[in-house]
Amino acid sequence: MKSETAKILLIAVAAGTLGLAAALxxxxxxxxxxxEAGQRALQGVLSASAPALPAGVTVARRGEAVPPLTLxxxxxxxxxxxxxxxGRPLLINVWASWCGPCIQEMPELQRFFAEQGxxxxxxxGIALDDEAAVRRFLKTTPVxxxxxxxxxxxxxxxxxxxxxxxxxxxxxxxSADGRxxxxxxxxxxxxxxxxxxxx
Numbered sequence: 260m261k262s263e264t265a266k267i268l269l270i271a272v273a274a275g276t277l278g279l280a281a282a283l284x285x286x287x288x289x290x291x292x293x294x295e296a297g298q299r300a301l302q303g304v305l306s307a308s309a310p311a312l313p314a315g316v317t318v319a320r321r322g323e324a325v326p327p328l329t330l331x332x333x334x335x336x337x338x339x340x341x342x343x344x345x346g347r348p349l350l351i352n353v354w355a356s357w358c359g360p361c362i363q364e365m366p367e368l369q370r371f372f373a374e375q376g377x378x379x380x381x382x383x384g385i386a387l388d389d390e391a392a393v394r395r396f397l398k399t400t401p402v403x404x405x406x407x408x409x410x411x412x413x414x415x416x417x418x419x420x421x422x423x424x425x426x427x428x429x430x431x432x433x434s435a436d437g438r439x440x441x442x443x444x445x446x447x448x449x450x451x452x453x454x455x456x457x458x
Contacts, residue, residue: 316414319421319431319439328416330385330407333394338407340383340416341437348380348440349433350456353417355388356396361428364446365400371452372404380432380456387411387427432456 317326328340341349352368354361365384372382382404386393390408397406409416411425421442422429432441432455443455 316419318419318423321421321439321442323439324437325431325433325439326419328419330409330416332405332407333390333397338405340385340407341433344381344383344433345435345437347378347435348456350380350382350452351385351420351431351433352382353385353387353420353422353427353429355386355411355427356392357388358427360446362396362400364428364448365402367447367449367452369402369404371456372402374453383407385409385416387415387417387425 319325325341327342329337330340332338340351350368350371352364354365356362368382368384371380375382384402384404384406386406386408387410388408389410393406393408407416411417415425417425417427417429420429420431421439422444426444428444428446430443430447431439434440441455447455
């Protein structure tokens with residue numbers, strides 16, 4: 260009888276979590292999705308329904324060191340993430356030129372980057388996109404923060420940074436010593452980044 264009760268409770272918890280996630284997705288970026296609790300619930304549901312990872316792929320987990328990534332910048336130079344940015348917190352934004360919400364939030368990311376100067380939180384973008392498409396896009400929507408490039412796939416940078424479903428835009432906050440502090444699915448609206456990016 261206890262095992263049946265446990266099963267019923269487990270099913271009820273799973274149904275509640277799925278209902279919460281459905282509400283978050285269907286209602287768009289409402290108040291709940293902007294909270295850490297809402298983001299964690301959404302992360303949990305998306306992770307549970309994500310495809311299996313390729314063998315040997317390491318995924319970042321909150322509180323743990325971010326697995327090293329080496330990606331080319333727009334000049335073709337390899338950049339080690341997060342090692343090249345050690346010493347200050349780092350906001351990593353994963354985006355694509357075809358992603359409407361990604362495009363909408365880029366001015367806000369640029370504003371935050373400019374506001375931080377040389378002493379605050381660093382910002383980089385990782386475009387899961389074709390390099391030519393990214394270059395064309397950046398001519399019309401320029402940003403001053405570094406942009407790295409990678410092809411989208413089952414083990415791309417977004418997946419390795421804790422986004423196994425590949426929902427874009429996706430951002431993470433990494434501590435000065437390389438640990439994953441926060442994750443966010445969905446775009447930032449005006450004024451949101453400053454409060455979110457506090458380590």
